[in-house]
Every structure is written in structure tokens, then in C-alpha cells.
Amino acid sequence: MPIHYYLFLSMALFSIGIMGTLMRRNAIIIFMCIELMLNAVNLLLVAFSKMYVDTSAQIFVFFIMVVAAAEVAVGLAVIVMMYRKVHSVDINILNRLKH
Amino acid sequence: MGSFTQLVYLVPLFPLLGFLINGLGWKKIPKSAGGIIGSLAVLASLVISIGIFFEVRTAAAPVTITLFNFIQSGKLQIPFAFQVDALSSLFLLIITGIGFLIHVYSTSYMHEDKGMTKFFAYLNLFVFSMLLLVLGANYLIMFIGWEGVGLCSYLLIGFWFKNRDYTNAAKKAFIMNRIGDLGFLVGMLMILLNYGTLSYQEFFGTLKSGAVLVPTTTYNWIAICLFIGAMGKSAQIPLYTWLPDAMAGPTPVSALIHAATMVTAGVYMIARSNVLYDLAPMAQNLVAIIGVATALLAATIALYQNDIKKVLAYSTVSQLGFMFLALGVGAYTTGVFHVMTHAFFKALLFLGAGSVIHAMGGEQDITRMGGLSKKLPITFITFLIGVLAISGFPFTSGFISKDEILLAAYAHNPIYFWVATFTAVLTAVYMFRLLFLVFFGGFRGTEHQAHHLHESPWAITLPLIILAALSLIGGFVQIPALYGGHDFLNDFLAKAGIPAFSNESDPALHTKEYMMLGGTIIGLLIIFFATRKLFAVKQFGGEYKGFRKVLANKWYVDEIYDAIIVRPLDMFSDLLDRFAERMGIDGVVNGVGKTVRWGSDRIRLLQNGQVGFYIFVMVLGMVLLFALGFFWIKITI
Numbered sequence: 001m002p003i004h005y006y007l008f009l010s011m012a013l014f015s016i017g018i019m020g021t022l023m024r025r026n027a028i029i030i031f032m033c034i035e036l037m038l039n040a041v042n043l044l045l046v047a048f049s050k051m052y053v054d055t056s057a058q059i060f061v062f063f064i065m066v067v068a069a070a071e072v073a074v075g076l077a078v079i080v081m082m083y084r085k086v087h088s089v090d091i092n093i094l095n096r097l098k099h
Numbered sequence: 100m101g102s103f104t105q106l107v108y109l110v111p112l113f114p115l116l117g118f119l120i121n122g123l124g125w126k127k128i129p130k131s132a133g134g135i136i137g138s139l140a141v142l143a144s145l146v147i148s149i150g151i152f153f154e155v156r157t158a159a160a161p162v163t164i165t166l167f168n169f170i171q172s173g174k175l176q177i178p179f180a181f182q183v184d185a186l187s188s189l190f191l192l193i194i195t196g197i198g199f200l201i202h203v204y205s206t207s208y209m210h211e212d213k214g215m216t217k218f219f220a221y222l223n224l225f226v227f228s229m230l231l232l233v234l235g236a237n238y239l240i241m242f243i244g245w246e247g248v249g250l251c252s253y254l255l256i257g258f259w260f261k262n263r264d265y266t267n268a269a270k271k272a273f274i275m276n277r278i279g280d281l282g283f284l285v286g287m288l289m290i291l292l293n294y295g296t297l298s299y300q301e302f303f304g305t306l307k308s309g310a311v312l313v314p315t316t317t318y319n320w321i322a323i324c325l326f327i328g329a330m331g332k333s334a335q336i337p338l339y340t341w342l343p344d345a346m347a348g349p350t351p352v353s354a355l356i357h358a359a360t361m362v363t364a365g366v367y368m369i370a371r372s373n374v375l376y377d378l379a380p381m382a383q384n385l386v387a388i389i390g391v392a393t394a395l396l397a398a399t400i401a402l403y404q405n406d407i408k409k410v411l412a413y414s415t416v417s418q419l420g421f422m423f424l425a426l427g428v429g430a431y432t433t434g435v436f437h438v439m440t441h442a443f444f445k446a447l448l449f450l451g452a453g454s455v456i457h458a459m460g461g462e463q464d465i466t467r468m469g470g471l472s473k474k475l476p477i478t479f480i481t482f483l484i485g486v487l488a489i490s491g492f493p494f495t496s497g498f499i500s501k502d503e504i505l506l507a508a509y510a511h512n513p514i515y516f517w518v519a520t521f522t523a524v525l526t527a528v529y530m531f532r533l534l535f536l537v538f539f540g541g542f543r544g545t546e547h548q549a550h551h552l553h554e555s556p557w558a559i560t561l562p563l564i565i566l567a568a569l570s571l572i573g574g575f576v577q578i579p580a581l582y583g584g585h586d587f588l589n590d591f592l593a594k595a596g597i598p599a600f601s602n603e604s605d606p607a608l609h610t611k612e613y614m615m616l617g618g619t620i621i622g623l624l625i626i627f628f629a630t631r632k633l634f635a636v637k638q639f640g641g642e643y644k645g646f647r648k649v650l651a652n653k654w655y656v657d658e659i660y661d662a663i664i665v666r667p668l669d670m671f672s673d674l675l676d677r678f679a680e681r682m683g684i685d686g687v688v689n690g691v692g693k694t695v696r697w698g699s700d701r702i703r704l705l706q707n708g709q710v711g712f713y714i715f716v717m718v719l720g721m722v723l724l725f726a727l728g729f730f731w732i733k734i735t736i
Contacts, residue, residue, distance in 0.1 A: 018718060021714055021718070022711070022714060022715055022718060025711065030714070091710035091711060092709065092710070092711065094708070094710050
């Protein structure tokens with residue numbers, strides 16, 4: 001399969017991630033979009049690794065997956081706490097930090 | 100080197116210990132214990148000083164005792180060393196001897212005062228600094244002592260600090276001394292620059308051998324700079340006005356610091372630097388001229404002062420002028436001799452005045468005294484002896500030393516002689532005026548004061564009696580050969596390399612000496628009867644008019660200084676305050692604050708609390724970074 005298929009797919013995923021992050025207000029959706037961006041990058045890394053027959057890129061992928069898992073644990077905990085406090089996961093309610 | 104000389108470091112150490120004990124515990128230590136500690140510390144120093152004095156008499160050469168290395172930097176080496184020779188041992192005796200008597204006196208005089216222990220701490224610190232000043236083996240140690248006595252003078256003048264006039268007098272003394280000290284410092288640095296050493300032995304050795312060639316102007320400048328230091332400390336024109344104001348301090352302080360010891364530090368310094376002054380004729384002439392002018396000016400002012408301590412203060416300035424005249428005409432031992440005799444009779448007069456003030460309940464105005472001779476017999480007799488000594492009554496100590504100064508002045512320049520003789524006549528006039536106003540005529544004080552008049556206790560009268568005896572016979576160490584005596588002091592000081600004025604060879608001077616003896620007796624008799632008629636009166640007082648008013652107002656010197664120095668300086672400071680300080684510096688500082696405030700007021704709008712906005716800015720930033728990186732690579736490749 002030519003490499004640009006992977007490139008287009010990865011680009012599409014990344015763009016969806018960015019747009020989702022910027023436009024949605026639900027904290028969980030934003031969170032999922034961030035994960036989507038991470039996975040877009042992972043996909044790209046694996047594709048190029050295959051193309052250049054160089055496995056070191058795949059090591060990075062594992063790293064990113066591990067870190068992403070940790071990040072999910074923290075992020076979900078934050079969102080749970082936020083829901084307990086304000087009974088909502090809408091980020092626009094969180095503007096009290098302003099004052 | 101004798102065993103006492105080895106122990107010389109103990110001499111300043113005892114007063115330092117006394118200062119530490121009294122100074123650290125002045126709130127806890129009872130008054131009487133503080134007085135005893137202070138007096139014992141000085142007594143211990145006196146005992147060692149006497150031992151050192153007798154060892155120096157038999158020793159051949161000056162001894163330098165190095166305690167430790169004080170400053171070491173490259174080739175420059177300044178050790179913390181003491182020099183024990185005839186000059187320093189003589190000063191040790193004067194300082195600790197008279198210092199001890201005044202400490203004993205103070206135990207009674209200051210008994211009513213709450214801060215008596217503190218007072219003794221200061222006195223001990225003063226004695227320590229003064230001993231350091233005369234013991235140092237180089238100019239730097241002398242300078243440390245020099246500054247120390249200045250500090251103590253400030254502390255003690257302002258001892259009764261609740262009175263604003265007194266603290267002002269203290270500040271005036273300190274500032275005027277600082278002006279002089281600057282001269283001393285510059286002189287020291289010039290010596291260091293030209294000779295690379297501050298040690299007396301090395302410096303004078305180089306001067307004598309002529310190993311380092313410098314032009315005479317350099318000698319003159321060094322000598323003049325050192326003399327400026329002496330002007331400040333020893334109250335000479337133009338820096339003399341602090342000394343009369345310094346009478347704000349307690350009377351024992353006036354006696355010890357502002358009559359007997361500290362103010363003679365300048366004389367000591369020039370006598371010590373005699374080798375330098377012999378090479379600097381211009382500076383030497385300046386010393387003589389300033390000395391004789393100060394003597395005359397102060398004596399004229401003393402004629403019309405009504406404060407008992409002010410009269411004595413101006414008389415001190417005048418006598419210091421005599422000493423500088425002696426130094427200026429090259430009679431160094433004579434100057435030192437007059438320091439010694441003056442220390443006796445002036446300390447006596449001040450302590451006597453203190454006894455009178457004590458009896459009068461703090462009154463210092465002589466127009467409100469009178470007829471005290473019956474009520475205070477011991478004070479009267481000792482005061483009379485002091486007056487006779489300072490006026491130069493034949494064969495008292497003052498006569499012999501002043502006689503020598505006048506002869507030395509005559510041998511140098513008759514003009515000095517005539518001015519100094521006239522000043523000596525004025526001295527007798529104002530001293531007898533003081534004597535008659537205080538002790539004769541009718542009592543002019545209040546009923547209350549008359550009721551409380553009493554002779555002082557033994558702690559006050561005993562020092563008076565001892566000092567009176569010294570004032571009478573203290574001159575016998577230096578009886579002119581004419582009267583069958585011998586110049587013991589000259590021989591003694593010659594060991595320290597201090598040249599004496601010799602009058603043995605000149606028969607013309609002998610005739611002068613006889614004439615002076617006769618003239619003195621006749622003159623004193625005339626002055627005695629004239630002043631008795633004028634001042635031994637029932638009523639005295641009233642305004643002075645005409646020229647007498649000018650003299651009573653001290654030639655308006657304070658006012659002139661105020662107009663030409665103090666006020667322009669105040670105006671200049673005011674100007675700087677208004678423009679440089681408030682507009683310049685404050686403007687910059689406040690401007691920085693305002694800019695930061697204004698800027699943050701704008702920037703804080705960015706923090707609007709919208710999480711979506713933050714994410715948007717973050718993404719925008721990332722895109723920008725990527726773009727920048729992309730173009731950066733493009734450009735560099």
C-alpha cells in the first residue's frame with residue numbers, strides 16, 4: 001500500500017482531533033479528541049517505521065501509548081472530580097479561575 | 100628591655116576590660132560598683148605606666164613591641180605594634196595619672212546621675228583609645244586611637260542626651276573633628292604613597308637618611324595635612340569652635356578630654372613627627388602662626404565670657420595655641436612640657452569649677468556667684484593655685500613652661516614673642532577676673548543656693564589637692580639653668596629623638612629671662628589689684644557694649660561659619676532634595692511601578708477564564724511554532 005494513504009488517514013484523524021478540541025464544550029469529548037490526535041501521530045510513526053524498515057520508531061509508539069494511558073487515568077480523575085463539584089462537564093462553567 | 104615594657108599591652112587592655120564590663124552591664128551593675136571598676140581599671144594601667152616610665156629612663160633605645168600583623172597586602176605591611184619610648188611613656192603617665200584622679204572625682208561628681216555606670220564605661224573607652232593613640236608604633240594605630248577619642252568625645256559631650264543643645268554640641272564636635280581627620284588621612288596616604296610605610300621608625304629613618312628623594316613641597320604638603328588633623332583635634336583656628344561648645348558635657352569630661360588629654364593629641368602627633376616638620380619649613384611656620392593667632396584670639400574671647408566653663412574652655416584653646424607656637428618654632432620638648440604642666444593646672448581648674456558648680460547646684464554663670472572663698476575653702480585654695488600657675492606666677496609649673504615657650508619664640512622671631520607675651524598678660528587678666536568674680540565680693544545667687552553652699556566630699560577635694568601640688572611643683576623637671584636647675588625633661592625626651600630648644604648658650608636670652616621674671620611679678624601685681632578692684636564686687640552684670648560686645652559674642656565666628664558654610668550647604672541640600680531626589684530619583688522609581696501596573700492592566704484581559712479560549716491559544720501557539728521551525732529550516736538550509 002502506498003504511504004500517502006496512511007498520511008491522509010493520519011492527517012484526517014489529527015484534524016478531527018484539533019477541530020473537536022477547539023469546538024466542543026464537553027470535557028470528555030475534548031479528552032477523546034486529544035487521544036485521537038495522539039493516535040494519529042502513532043499511526044504515522046508506525047507507517048514510516050514500516051516504510052524505512054526501522055523499528056526504533058515503534059519504540060516511540062509504545063512510549064506514547066504508556067504515557068497516554070497514564071494521562072487518561074489523571075484526566076478522567078480530574079473530570080470525575082469536576083463533575084462532583086459542579087454537576088457538569090461543560091468547560092465553560094470552569095471560568096471561575098478568572099477571579 | 101624590662102619586664103614592665105613587655106607588659107605594655109596591658110596598659111590599654113585594662114581600660115578596655117573596664118569598658119566591656121561596665122558597658123555591657125550598665126543596666127545591672129550598681130552605680131558605686133561601676134565607679135570602682137572604672138577607677139581600678141585606670142589605676143592598674145597607671146601602675147604599669149609608672150613601671151614602664153622608670154624602665155624607659157634607664158633604657159637606651161625606643162622599644163617596639165609587635166602584637167600581630169594588622170594589614171598585610173603585597174609589599175605593604177602594617178603591624179599592630181606599640182612603641183615604648185620617652186615620649187609615649189610620658190604621655191602614658193599624664194593620661195593614666197590624671198585619668199585616675201578624674202575617675203575618682205567622677206565617682207562623687209556623677210553620683211546623682213542614673214547613667215553613672217555608662218559614664219564610666221565611656222570614660223574607660225576614652226582612656227583606652229587615648230592610650231592606643233600614644234602607644235601606636237605607626238600612624239595607623241595612632242589614627243585608630245584618634246578616631247576612638249573622637250567618638251568618646253562625642254558620646255560624653257552628649258552624655259545628657261535629653262537636652263537638644265547638648266546633642267547639637269556633640270554633633271558639632273564630631274563633625275569638626277571629621278574635617279580635621281580627613282586631613283590626617285590624606286597626610287597618611289601621602290606618606291604611604293611616597294615611602295610605602297607608616298611605621299615611625301622606618302619613616303623617620305628614611306627621612307633622616309634621605310634615602311628617598313622627594314621635593315620639599317611634598318614634605319610641606321604631608322606636614323600641612325597632618326597639621327589639619329591636629330587643628331581639628333586640638334581646636335586651632337579655623338576648627339576651634341567645637342571646643343567651647345563641648346563644655347555641654349559633664350565637668351569631669353571637660354577636665355579629662357577637653358583640657359588635659361584628648362586636645363593635646365595634636366601636639367603629641369607633631370612632636371612625634373618632629374623629623375618631618377624640621378624638613379618642612381613652610382608647614383612649621385604655618386603651625387607657629389596658627390598657634391600664636393589661636394592663642395591671641397581665644398584669650399580675647401575669654402575676657403568677656405560669663406560661663407565659668409566657657410572661660411576655661413577658651414583658655415584651653417589659648418594654651419593649646421601656645422603649645423603649637425612652641426612646636427612651630429622647633430622647641431618640641433617645650434611644647435610637650437607645656438602639655439604636661441597644662442594638663443595639671445587645667446585639669447585642676449576644671450575640677451575646681453566642677454566643685455563650684457556642684458556647690459551652686461548646677462549654676463555656671465559667674466555673674467551669679469561671688470564670695471565663695473569662705474564656703475569652699477579647699478576648692479578656693481586649689482583654684483587659686485591653678486590660677487597662679489596658668490597666669491605664670493614665678494616658679495609655678497605654668498611659669499616655667501610658658502617662659503620656655505616665650506624664649507623659644509623670641510629666638511625664632513620677636514613678633515611671635517610680643518604677641519605671645521601680650522596673650523600671656525590677657526591670660527592673667529581673664530583668670531583673675533574669673534577668680535575674683537567667683538570667690539570674692541558678695542554672693543549674687545539666690546537665697547536657696549546660698550543656703551545649700553557646702554564644701555565637696557573628699558573624692559572631689561583629694562584630686563584637687565593632688566593636682567594643686569602637681570601644678571606647683573610640676574615644673575621642676577625643667578628648671579632653666581639660669582636658676583641653677585637642670586633640663587631633666589629635655590634629657591629624657593632626647594631618648595625618643597625629640598630635639599629640644601636650647602637656651603644655655605645665648606647670654607642675651609639670659610638677660611631676657613631676668614627681665615621676664617621681673618616683668619611677670621610686676622605685671623601680675625598690677626593685674627591682681629586692677630582685677631580685684633573691677634571684679635571683687637557686690638553687683639556685677641549688665642549688657643556689654645561696643646567692642647566688648649563683639650568679644651562677648653566670640654567675634655561672631657559661629658555666626659560667620661553659619662552664614663558662609665552651614666546655610667549655603669543647607670540650601671544646596673534643599674535644592675537637591677527638591678529636584679534631584681523628588682523629581683529625578685523618585686520619578687524614575689515611581690515611573691517603573693506605573694509602567695508595570697499599566698502593562699499588566701492590559702495583559703490580564705487575556706486571562707478570561709474560558710477554557711476553550713486557552714486551548715485555542717495553545718493550538719495557535721503550536722501552529723506558530725511549527726511554522727517558525729519550518730521556515731527556520733528553510734532559511735538555514
